[in-house]
Amino acid sequence: MIHPTAIVHKGAQIAEDVRIGAYSVIGPKVRIGPGTEIGTHALIEGETTIGARNRIFSHAVIGSIPQDLKYRGEKVRLEIGDDNIIREFTLLNPGTEGGGGLTSIGNGNLLMAYVHVAHDVRIGNRCILANAATLAGHVTLGDHVVVGGMTPIHQFVCVGDYSMIAGASALSQDIPPYCLAEGNRAVIRGLNLTGLRRNIDRETIDALKNAYRRLFESTEALKENAERLSEETNNDAVKKLCRFILESRRGIPFKRKTNAQ
Numbered sequence: 001m002i003h004p005t006a007i008v009h010k011g012a013q014i015a016e017d018v019r020i021g022a023y024s025v026i027g028p029k030v031r032i033g034p035g036t037e038i039g040t041h042a043l044i045e046g047e048t049t050i051g052a053r054n055r056i057f058s059h060a061v062i063g064s065i066p067q068d069l070k071y072r073g074e075k076v077r078l079e080i081g082d083d084n085i086i087r088e089f090t091l092l093n094p095g096t097e098g099g100g101g102l103t104s105i106g107n108g109n110l111l112m113a114y115v116h117v118a119h120d121v122r123i124g125n126r127c128i129l130a131n132a133a134t135l136a137g138h139v140t141l142g143d144h145v146v147v148g149g150m151t152p153i154h155q156f157v158c159v160g161d162y163s164m165i166a167g168a169s170a171l172s173q174d175i176p177p178y179c180l181a182e183g184n185r186a187v188i189r190g191l192n193l194t195g196l197r198r199n200i201d202r203e204t205i206d207a208l209k210n211a212y213r214r215l216f217e218s219t220e221a222l223k224e225n226a227e228r229l230s231e232e233t234n235n236d237a238v239k240k241l242c243r244f245i246l247e248s249r250r251g252i253p254f255k256r257k258t259n260a261q
Contacts, residue, residue: 003040021058030063033082046094047075051082051107059089066093066119068137074101081107081125088113095120099138112149130167142177144195160244162199164192173253176244178208178237181253188216188254200237207235215245216254 002008003022011028019037020026027045032038036050039058044050048063056062063078065071078094079102086092090111095102099120105111106125114132117123122140129135130149140158147153148167159165160177169186178200180192191212196205211233215225223246230242245252 015052027063039088047077048080048094049077050080051084053082054080054084054086056086057088057090057113060086060092061090062086062092063094064091066096066137068096068119070098071096071119076101076119078103078105080105083108085110087111087115090115090117092117093119096137106143124161144199146192146195154250157250158244158248161240162192162195164195173250174244174248176241176248176252178241179212186253188252204235204237207233207238208241211235211238211241215241219256222252222254 001018002020005022006020006024008014008026009028012026013031015032015034017034018032021038021040023040024038024042029047030044031049033050033052035053038056041058042056042060044062046063074097076094076096078092084105093103096119103119103121105123108126109123110128112129112131115129116134118135118137120138121135124141124143126143127141127145129147132150133147134152136153136155138156139153142159142161144162145159146164148165150168151165152170154172157171158174160175162178163175164180165171165186166182169182170184171186175181178191178196179188180190181187182189191208211229214229215222218225226242226245230239233239
């Protein structure tokens with residue numbers, strides 16, 4: 001299961017059926033769960049925990065110290081769940097003391113080639129990060145998020161469940177759940193209807209369409225509108241959308257409709 005040219009340091013905890021390819025290096029504090037496959041020339045180090053049935057391709061660098069000048073060697077962690085696919089030349093950093101010391105990646109995610117996940121990032125489940133997507137420090141992605149290729153996301157940005165960021169965009173503000181954003185700088189263009197139709201029932205989608213029109217196609221103040229809508233609706237998805245808007249710290253990027261329009 002372990003190629004003779006691979007280096008697995010004493011102290012690493014490796015499940016019996018883990019496969020490790022040629023010239024890969026596994027550090028002494030790494031833990032890897034059953035069914036995981038690691039390709040050639042991969043580097044996994046630091047306080048890194050990897051769950052079950054992950055596929056890690058060649059030249060991935062996982063758990064190397066944060067790219068943060070404030071890092072002074074403190075104990076920090078990277079945790080990766082189950083059933084993730086991590087493609088070639090990805091770079092995944094652990095947390096920093098100022099961000100809680102943890103970078104976490106959930107289950108069933110696809111990280112394509114050259115993706116960078118920086119320190120203190122939180123990624124949920126079933127997300128897709130296309131080639132060369134770049135997540136700066138402290139970014140949070142919910143579940144079922146899609147980030148297009150060549151798209152950077154600014155520090156501390158939050159992206160809600162079932163949202164999509166189009167390729168070659170540049171995102172510097174928060175994107176609420178269920179929305180589609182595009183552009184440099186990215187702004188909300190509508191609902192992510194393709195993603196919603198795959199996972200959400202028709203009644204909920206209709207409720208979200210009505211909520212979107214009220215929130216983003218109105219001349220009223222966004223947060224005041226969201227607060228009123230949250231009190232009026234009984235739909236959980238609409239409540240989640242409103243709550244995200246009310247709790248946003250970086251603001252929501254959308255083109256406000258004017259009276260002239």
